[in-house]
Amino acid sequence: MNISFLEFISYSFVQRAFISGIFVAVLCSILGLFLVLRKLSLIGDGLSHVSFGAIAMGLFFGFYPIYFAIPVVVLASIFIVKLTQKAKIYGDTAIGVVSSVGLAGGVLLASASHGFNVSLLSYLFGNILAISASETYLSIALSLVVLVIVYLLYNELFAVTFNEEQANITGIKSDNINLLLVILTAITVVLSVRVVGIMLVSSFFILPAVTALQISKGFKSAIFVSALVAVVSVITGICASFYLDLPAGASIVIVNFILFLLSFLWRKNM
Amino acid sequence: MEKIVEVKNLNFNYGVAEVLKDVTFSIERGDYVGLGGHNGSGKTTLVKIILGLLSPDTGEISVLGKDLKKFKQWSKIGYLPQNVSLFNPIFPATVYEVVSLGLLSKKKFPRRITKSDEKIVDKALEELEILDLKNKLISDLSGGQQQRVFLAKALVNEPELLILDEPSNALDAKTRNKFFNLLNSLNKKKGITIILITHDIGHIGEHANKLLYLEKSIVFYGKLSEFCHSEKMEGVFGYDSQHLICHQH
Numbered sequence: 144m145n146i147s148f149l150e151f152i153s154y155s156f157v158q159r160a161f162i163s164g165i166f167v168a169v170l171c172s173i174l175g176l177f178l179v180l181r182k183l184s185l186i187g188d189g190l191s192h193v194s195f196g197a198i199a200m201g202l203f204f205g206f207y208p209i210y211f212a213i214p215v216v217v218l219a220s221i222f223i224v225k226l227t228q229k230a231k232i233y234g235d236t237a238i239g240v241v242s243s244v245g246l247a248g249g250v251l252l253a254s255a256s257h258g259f260n261v262s263l264l265s266y267l268f269g270n271i272l273a274i275s276a277s278e279t280y281l282s283i284a285l286s287l288v289v290l291v292i293v294y295l296l297y298n299e300l301f302a303v304t305f306n307e308e309q310a311n312i313t314g315i316k317s318d319n320i321n322l323l324l325v326i327l328t329a330i331t332v333v334l335s336v337r338v339v340g341i342m343l344v345s346s347f348f349i350l351p352a353v354t355a356l357q358i359s360k361g362f363k364s365a366i367f368v369s370a371l372v373a374v375v376s377v378i379t380g381i382c383a384s385f386y387l388d389l390p391a392g393a394s395i396v397i398v399n400f401i402l403f404l405l406s407f408l409w410r411k412n413m
Numbered sequence: 414m415e416k417i418v419e420v421k422n423l424n425f426n427y428g429v430a431e432v433l434k435d436v437t438f439s440i441e442r443g444d445y446v447g448l449g450g451h452n453g454s455g456k457t458t459l460v461k462i463i464l465g466l467l468s469p470d471t472g473e474i475s476v477l478g479k480d481l482k483k484f485k486q487w488s489k490i491g492y493l494p495q496n497v498s499l500f501n502p503i504f505p506a507t508v509y510e511v512v513s514l515g516l517l518s519k520k521k522f523p524r525r526i527t528k529s530d531e532k533i534v535d536k537a538l539e540e541l542e543i544l545d546l547k548n549k550l551i552s553d554l555s556g557g558q559q560q561r562v563f564l565a566k567a568l569v570n571e572p573e574l575l576i577l578d579e580p581s582n583a584l585d586a587k588t589r590n591k592f593f594n595l596l597n598s599l600n601k602k603k604g605i606t607i608i609l610i611t612h613d614i615g616h617i618g619e620h621a622n623k624l625l626y627l628e629k630s631i632v633f634y635g636k637l638s639e640f641c642h643s644e645k646m647e648g649v650f651g652y653d654s655q656h657l658i659c660h661q662h
Contacts, residue, residue: 180504298524302514306500312464313518314487360550361507 151385159279160271160391164377166286167338168347168395170331172373173293173366175348176355177324180304184352186223186325188345189238190332193219193245195341197333198266199252208266209278212333213285219245220329224322269340269392271381282334289327300324301362338377339392350399351376357406372402414441416478417574417606418463423472425458432458434630436472440623442573445600445607447617450627456610457495459627460576463608464492477573488518491567495578495610497559500551508546508554508562509534515566537569541595557588564592568599575599578610593620614650618659 151157171187178184194212197219201211219241226237253263265273274282293300302310303320310317328348335344351373352365359365380395387394416439423436433455440446450456461467463474465481474481477489512534513526538544541561546554551562560580567575577596581589597620599605609621617624617637624640626633626649633646640646641659 180501295523298514298517298520298526301506301510302517305504305506305511305514306494308466309492309494309514310517311466312487312490312492313514314485315517356503356505359505361548362505362510365505 148382151382156272156274157381157385159274159276160381161378163274163279163282164271164338164381164395165374166282167331167334168351168373168377169370170286170289171335171347172351172355172369173290174324174328174331175352176365176369177300177304178328178348179352179356181324183234184349185235185345186220186238186328187332187348189223189242189245190216190220190329191336191341191344192242192249194333194336194344195263195267196245196248196252198336198341199249199256199263202262203252203256208262209281209333209337212336213330216329216333217326220325221322224325228318266336267341268390269336269338269343271338271391271395272384274337278337282337285330285334289330292323292327296320296323339395343392343396346396346399347373350396350403354399354403354406357403357410372399372406376402414443416440417442417444417476418608419473419475420459420463421473423459423462423474424470425455425462425467425472426470431629433462433469433627436627436631438625438631438634440606440608442606443600443604444623445596445621446609446623446625447614447621448608448610448625448627449612449614449617450632451612454627455629456612456627457578460578460608460610464490464576488516488570489573491515491570491572491575491605493560493563493567493575493577493580496582497563502552504552506551507548508538508543508551509548511551511562512537512566512569515569519570534565534569537565540568541565557584557592560584560588560592564595571603572605574606574608576608576610579612580609581611581613581616596620 152161175184175187178186194216197212197215198208200215201208223237223241226232226240227234299310299315299320302313302315303317307317332344335347339347351369354372355365355369359368376395376399379398381391383389383398384391384394418440420439421437423433425433436459448456448459458467462469463476465484476484477486513530516526516530516533517524535544535547538547541564543558543561543565546558546562551559554562580592584592593616596607596609600607609617611617621637623636624633625631626646632649633640633643637659
């Protein structure tokens with residue numbers, strides 16, 4: 144592409160892509176660290192499958208898909224937690240049950256509609272450069288709400304992630320914190336769908352976190368490194384997609400993976 | 414003497430399996446109680462009930478003079494769980510971050526760790542001679558060092574009651590001796606009441622002033638001197654073992 148970087152970032156659709164991408168990346172990377180350490184990293188994948196069904200439902204009934212998907216995916220996340228607690232099944236199994244139902248629902252609705260398969264495909268693979276102004280505002284607002292909640296409950300989340308039983312002894316209600324973490328994850332998954340697409344959402348949660356775990360020397364530094372890796376990946380990925388004419392979501396994921404490999408090699412040579 | 418823990422007619426079952434049956438005892442301030450029994454005798458379950466982690470089927474429990482159901486002063490209880498080294502080995506927490514978690518029981522929303530808290534954490538680390546490990550990752554430490562870190566976490570609020578579940582499992586002989594000397598000093602100099610779970614009855618004979626021996630129900634509870642003359646315990650341990658423990662004491 145034969146335009147300068149300054150010209151590139153002067154386009155409003157590029158600015159929206161950077162702003163939404165950075166907010167969502169920070170959110171995913173911070174929540175991702177808690178999820179990876181709790182061995183819940185695939186919940187992002189499971190909930191993204193549910194969001195596929197919810198977006199298909201939104202398109203089918205004529206609602207704006209992202210707005211429709213947020214409450215549906217939040218309800219699905221609560222259902223996963225309750226299923227784990229009440230039906231005496233492991234968390235990964237509950238995620239598998241709910242995600243397969245979401246995916247199957249989406250496929251059935253896509254098949255029944257005959258009309259929105261193209262729109263649905265754009266959600267499957269994401270299109271960060273096509274994010275609207277209202278979606279950008281929604282991403283900023285919800286990201287700020289989630290980040291403030293994480294900031295206020297940072298020590299509770301840290302304590303429960305480190306050891307649930309010991310957290311309970313300090314008077315922290317770990318069941319409530321677990322439920323909150325899953326609900327925040329559900330909101331973040333839906334926001335991420337426009338950025339990287341349903342297929343790649345889980346990588347947004349996992350890759351920055353595992354990169355941070357290679358090189359961090361404490362929990363706070365791991366959060367900072369995870370967020371930094373995610374932001375660098377989004378900026379580099381969007382630029383690469385524009386100049387090399389590549390899909391943005393996939394480019395971001397590949398940059399994330401390269402940073403993970405570099406951190407891994409750096410640790411090996413320490 | 415003030416009762417720190419009082420348990421009356423406690424019963425607990427896991428499904429159809431009976432774990433604790435009609436357990437009644439009380440622990441007084443300053444006691445050092447060794448809680449012994451075979452594997453599966455209900456020791457850890459009893460402690461988890463006292464800590465509010467499990468709810469009993471029947472029975473009354475009070476801690477520091479308050480009904481356990483209404484008890485909120487968790488900062489006055491320090492707990493060192495079994496197998497402390499079994500935490501997630503990739504967890505990137507520093508020693509400082511782990512010990513400061515102990516302070517959260519004193520905090521109200523939003524539970525922030527302040528600069529003055531850092532001094533309290535430093536003091537706990539210094540008392541356990543691990544201040545130099547403050548910024549190290551917990552996963553990079555040896556079993557003995559990790560044990561000290563978790564003990565510092567349990568002691569950071571200067572608790573009135575300290576509960577330790579099989580604390581010597583991960584320690585070599587030299588570190589174990591230092592560890593138990595430290596517990597003795599906490600009990601004698603600071604007056605901290607201690608409940609020590611162990612199936613090594615020798616440790617109890619060596620360090621505790623009371624023995625609570627559990628096999629679902631209480632087989633023996635009393636001073637070590639009474640234990641030494643208990644014919645019932647001779648049946649459990651055999652004459653020689655019982656008197657070897659008493660000799661150590």
